[in-house]
Amino acid sequence: MIKNLPTALALSLVAAAITGCTQSASNPTDGGSSATGNPLSFGDGLRTADPSAHVWSDGKIYVYTSHDEECQEDFWMKDWYAFSSTDLKNWQTHGPLLSVDDLTWADNYAWAPDAAYKNGKYYLVFPAGTGHKDRVNPKNSTKWMGIGIAESDSPTGPFKDMIGAPLWRTPYANDPSMFVDDDGQAYLYVHAKDRDYHVIKMADDMRSTEGKLVKMDMGGYEPKMEGPWVFKRGEYYYFTMPENNRVLTYYMAKSPMGPWQYKGEIMGQENNSNNHHSIVEYQGQWLLFYHRWLDIDSACGRQRHSAAEYLYFNDDGTIQPIERTDKGVSDFATKVKAN
Ligand code: FUB
Numbered sequence: 001m002i003k004n005l006p007t008a009l010a011l012s013l014v015a016a017a018i019t020g021c022t023q024s025a026s027n028p029t030d031g032g033s034s035a036t037g038n039p040l041s042f043g044d045g046l047r048t049a050d051p052s053a054h055v056w057s058d059g060k061i062y063v064y065t066s067h068d069e070e071c072q073e074d075f076w077m078k079d080w081y082a083f084s085s086t087d088l089k090n091w092q093t094h095g096p097l098l099s100v101d102d103l104t105w106a107d108n109y110a111w112a113p114d115a116a117y118k119n120g121k122y123y124l125v126f127p128a129g130t131g132h133k134d135r136v137n138p139k140n141s142t143k144w145m146g147i148g149i150a151e152s153d154s155p156t157g158p159f160k161d162m163i164g165a166p167l168w169r170t171p172y173a174n175d176p177s178m179f180v181d182d183d184g185q186a187y188l189y190v191h192a193k194d195r196d197y198h199v200i201k202m203a204d205d206m207r208s209t210e211g212k213l214v215k216m217d218m219g220g221y222e223p224k225m226e227g228p229w230v231f232k233r234g235e236y237y238y239f240t241m242p243e244n245n246r247v248l249t250y251y252m253a254k255s256p257m258g259p260w261q262y263k264g265e266i267m268g269q270e271n272n273s274n275n276h277h278s279i280v281e282y283q284g285q286w287l288l289f290y291h292r293w294l295d296i297d298s299a300c301g302r303q304r305h306s307a308a309e310y311l312y313f314n315d316d317g318t319i320q321p322i323e324r325t326d327k328g329v330s331d332f333a334t335k336v337k338a339n
Helices: 005-019 332-338
Strands: 047-055 061-068 079-085 092-099 114-118 121-130 144-152 173-180 186-192 198-202 209-215 229-233 236-243 247-253 261-267 278-282 285-294 303-310
Touching (some): 047 114, 047 278, 047 285, 061 278, 061 303, 092 121, 121 173, 144 173, 261 285
Antiparallel strands (some): 061 079, 079 092, 114 121, 121 144, 173 186, 186 198, 229 236, 236 247, 247 261, 278 285, 285 303
16 A cells, blocks of 8 residues: 555656556546446455456366556556456455565566466466666666466465576566467466567476577567467467557467467557456356456546456457447356356
8 A cells, every 4th residue: 555645646647657547537437337347346445457367177267467556656566366256246356366575586566467277286477576667767777577487286376486586587577478288388478578479388397488488470560569368269379469558459370389460459448558458268258358447436546447348259260359348247147048
């Protein structure tokens, strides 16, 4: 919790310059409310962002999120949560699953996490870092971020950082997405300094990487991006991302390492602010989880809230564009029953 509100507001304005998010407290009509479906009713007064959804063998859907402090200071974030459900309306809170206080190598920037399951273990893959970003004099910045991986016997932790170090120190990296293919090989995609559109294989024990970051063939289109998310449906792999940090777009391929073909927009930008998403199939229904910057209940103007929408494919495997709705997936239980 930020105690010095004027300082917090000043820093929020600096962050706004970066995210492009206008932190206006005067527009309460542009958001949904949890009573209607979006944002998702995660409860406990927690502000969440960067939702990564997975369905595990217990039949529940789990959404792993980062956790925004109230009136967050320039994305200074401390811990990660998960939320589980069977109807996407009633959610159970789990966490914190892990905190930067549990790490020996980072003390801040608990940014967008992902999760994976392999060989009977659950993994929380997460970015974290140290230092300070000087937005006025970037040359004075000391900020560094890397990717960690923590292990548990349960999807809800407690997760333990078994390596006690990041997977690598250079290049600077965040926003990990871990995709485990049908043959058990895990692939790690990241947003990294000078290494976007790269992938690295994980070793079988998931405690180290194998080989180098490999540059993928993106068919000649490589805009600024962050927050990659890779999934498979039928014969196609999908590489999806917030293009320019705001617009959700995607590529398709026949292999998890490409070559990829750009297919265009899934969801447009909102409030000129960042978005971060995941895509998963649950009970036969494909779903998009993402976050919105909404001015609902905060003295600090727009803050981030996790949300979800239905996602549909065309016959050729391409994804139909999605609009943000207030209703979201609140009728999921009846919808899947009817199918
Ligand atoms: O939540 C912190 C950062 O903001 C994430 O890592 C990015 O993807 C953006 O959502």
